[in-house]
Amino acid sequence: MKKYLLQVEGLTIRYNTGGRQNTEAISDVGFTLTRGETLGLVGESGCGKSTLARAIMQLPGPASGRILFTGEDLTQVSKKRLKRLRPRFQMIFQDSISSLNPRRKIIDILTAPLDAIGKMSREEKKRRALEMMVSVGIDPGTCHLRPFQFSGGQCQRIQIARALMPEPELLICDEPVSSLDVSVQAQIINLLEALRKSHGLTMLFISHDLAVVKNVCDRVAVMYLGKLCEEAPSEKLYKTHHHPYTRALLSAIPNPDPGLLPSRVKIRAGETPSPVDPPSGCRFRTRCPRAEKHCAQKEPEFHEIEPGHRVACHFPIL
Ligand SMILES: Nc1ncnc2c1ncn2[C@@H]1O[C@H](COP(=O)(O)OP(=O)(O)OP(=O)(O)O)[C@@H](O)[C@H]1O
Ligand SMILES: [Mg+2]
DSSP: OOOEEEEEEEEEEEEEOSTTOEEEEEEEEEEEEETTOEEEEEOOTTSSHHHHHHHHTTTTOOSEEEEEETTEETTTSOHHHHHHHGGGEEEEOSSTTTTSOTTSOHHHHHHGGGGGSSOOOHHHHHHHHHHHHHHTTOOGGGTTSOGGGSOHHHHHHHHHHHHHTTOOSEEEEESTTTTSOHHHHHHHHHHHHHHHHHHTOEEEEEESOHHHHHHHOSEEEEEETTEEEEEEEHHHHHHSOOOHHHHHHHHTSSSOOTTTOOOOOOOOSSOOOOTTSOOSSSTTGGGOTTOOHHHHHSOOOOEEEETTEEEOOSSOOO
């Protein structure tokens, strides 16, 4: 049997959205991550990417489902055990500036994650923090400044440094570059790629941009309205995808590589439905150009169409 670093099974996450109403933001999602692998998670705004990431981090945990980290279910372990495990899985949050405490100096932000790990002298923590600043390209001489004294790109580097301080095995990157200028985006992606190699990281890389994910990830999972609709090795997904939503996302990439991409696909007009009241059957059917009556009646299973390639569609593009 394969040894997975992370196994997510049947994950469901609800938000209480007033009164008796519950929004199922994530519905029965499952995937695996093998050690050393990078999985991309893509989907449009509001589909539940950050919700999923926070649930894996147990911030807070899911309503139901299992999250196995090296075989231990994070949703079931004791608080004490979770605290011990936490340094091993870290996250870079979507909003880099607001995720850093504005009142704290960079040096304190960077040494804080080490407090949870056994005994280490103040000097040793500081030495490691300064070293980490160098490896993410921030001048260690600025370690006594506070987050607001840095640019967005620099704050993202600091966030990356903070996440790497406890030497995690798993790094979840939630839209690590979407708030940055295009030129800075490339720098941060290159930095993440270099750190991934040097630290032997396993990554879940979240983005709404398939073009970014393509260059970084081994496999890609596509999410629509809280459910996975397709998952495949990166190369495969870009060449021979089967879900109409994947095709629509791909055809929205500007300046595509003409050899790789399909002809433009139009998603049917109208609002993206709300997860408060998702469409019956297939959730994508209200916007799907291929939808038929059956799609409203029965939810498609997320099944393997060929080894390593899963799709949830009654009428996949073949
Ligand atoms: N704290 C909350 N309370 C209630 N509903 C929430 C909360 N956070 C998110 N949601 C809802 O859950 C759904 C998923 O939101 P989420 O932020 O996970 O999406 P996302 O894919 O990360 O979007 P984006 O690409 O914009 O970051 C949305 O419908 C959102 O409105
Ligand atoms: Mg998000």
